[in-house]
Each structure stands twice: as C-alpha cells, then as structure tokens.
Amino acid sequence: MLTMKNINKVFKTDLVETHALRDFNLEVKEGEFVAVTGPSGSGKTTFLNIAGLLEGFTNGEYHLDDVNISNLSDNKAAAIRNEKIGFIFQGFNLIPDLNLAENVEVPLRYRGFNAKERQRRVKAALEQVGLGARMKHLPSQLSGGQQQRVAIARALAGEPRFLLADEPTGNLDSLMARQVMELLEEINKAGTTIIMVTHDPELARRAQRNIQIVDGQVCDFTLYQGGQSHLVDTAEKVAS
Numbered sequence: 001m002l003t004m005k006n007i008n009k010v011f012k013t014d015l016v017e018t019h020a021l022r023d024f025n026l027e028v029k030e031g032e033f034v035a036v037t038g039p040s041g042s043g044k045t046t047f048l049n050i051a052g053l054l055e056g057f058t059n060g061e062y063h064l065d066d067v068n069i070s071n072l073s074d075n076k077a078a079a080i081r082n083e084k085i086g087f088i089f090q091g092f093n094l095i096p097d098l099n100l101a102e103n104v105e106v107p108l109r110y111r112g113f114n115a116k117e118r119q120r121r122v123k124a125a126l127e128q129v130g131l132g133a134r135m136k137h138l139p140s141q142l143s144g145g146q147q148q149r150v151a152i153a154r155a156l157a158g159e160p161r162f163l164l165a166d167e168p169t170g171n172l173d174s175l176m177a178r179q180v181m182e183l184l185e186e187i188n189k190a191g192t193t194i195i196m197v198t199h200d201p202e203l204a205r206r207a208q209r210n211i212q213i214v215d216g217q218v219c220d221f222t223l224y225q226g227g228q229s230h231l232v233d234t235a236e237k238v239a240s
Helices: 044-051 072-083 100-110 113-129 144-154 174-189 201-205 234-240
Strands: 002-012 015-026 034-038 059-064 085-088 161-166 193-197 210-214 217-225 228-232
Touching: 002 085, 015 044, 015 161, 034 044, 034 174, 034 201, 044 161, 044 193, 059 217, 072 085, 100 113, 100 144, 100 201, 174 193, 193 210, 193 217
Parallel strands: 034 193, 034 210, 085 161, 161 193
Antiparallel strands: 002 015, 002 059, 210 217, 217 228
C-alpha cells in the first residue's frame, strides 16, 4: 500500500544543509497498524508529513496504492490526500463555536459532498467513536479524550483507507490514552491502515509493528506476535 525507497529530505539554508531523512526505506501493507518511535529530531514528523502528502521530498521513490507520488502535480496530490488519507494530531483542532456534528462536517464541505451524504457520514463517524448521542454538544462540554474521539471521527468521515496519527494521545492522561488506543485498534480491525507516531512505548507495543527512526533512517523493526516482540534486521526486512 505504501512503499518508500531511498527517500531523502534535505532542508537547506544559506549556511547549512539538514538531512531530515537519509535513504529512508519502508513498506506498509494494507491493513497494518504500525507505530513509529524515535528520539526528538529523528525525522518522525518529516516522514509522516511526506507519507500524508503534506510536503515533498528531495529525491527517492514514494508509491501509494501503486501511484508514483513524485510524478504528481500539487493538485493531483491534494486530491489523493483528500480521498485516501485521514489525519489525527496531538492537538484536537476543534472549532469551539461549532457543535460536534458541525466540526466533523467541515472537511466534507470542502470535498463537495451534498447535504444528505454529509449527514450520513457525520452520523456514522460519531457513532463509530461512541459519540452519536452528543452530536449537538460543543467541544467545551467534553473531556479531552472525548474531544480526541471527535477529531478521530472527523478523520473517519472522509472514509480514508489510510490513517496517519501524530502523537494522538500526547495531550491525554493514561486512562484516556488507553481508551483512544482501543478505538484506533477497532478502526484498524475494520480494515483501515494506521501509522501512528508515539513516544509512549506501552502504546507502541500495542501496534502490530514498531518502526524506530534514528537520524532520519529506519533503525529497526519490532514485530509483535502473540504478545512477544521480535527484532528484525532492517535491511533483511526491507529486502523481503
């Protein structure tokens, strides 16, 4: 579903070049739940932005659903992003003056869905995250965990095949974080591919696969099978 080969991302100024990603190689198959870990400044967010078509890369190959992203115009890349990819961020980014249904509906308006289709998607998404009975509530009337559920519903309303989550539990206490993680696991079991950046090792272990990024490169893969972790050599895994 997602394949990156020898991706490099270089940020240049008049005085210095910063290599955010170096010969970055990764494959994520359809239906996987992958956690991405690594120290601050390792390239995790850059990887996620490139995967989500929010920024370009210096060189290399990136294929998403067999489409070569590097050859696409900005408009075509935006169309694929809107159709196939949903985003969840650490900040909930809800509009305080809009109720839950209206918050979830906002991106659907930009995609041009008619009112009936928007209503169907909003209702289904809020019910999926357990907030179908609170559609008329304002964000201020919810807990932090519930607000993150609304943010997840907003991403799900677009019916993406691919969900990118950047520290989705970073602003939550441990109990709410576990509840959000359980929801993401349910979404994944329903067929949505998920890539999640996290600093929380406990949450990372709940994903099917853990990818560690260090200095802009994939350092190792940890596969979680039957409750046991298995380290896999990076070169061996990419080659397979």
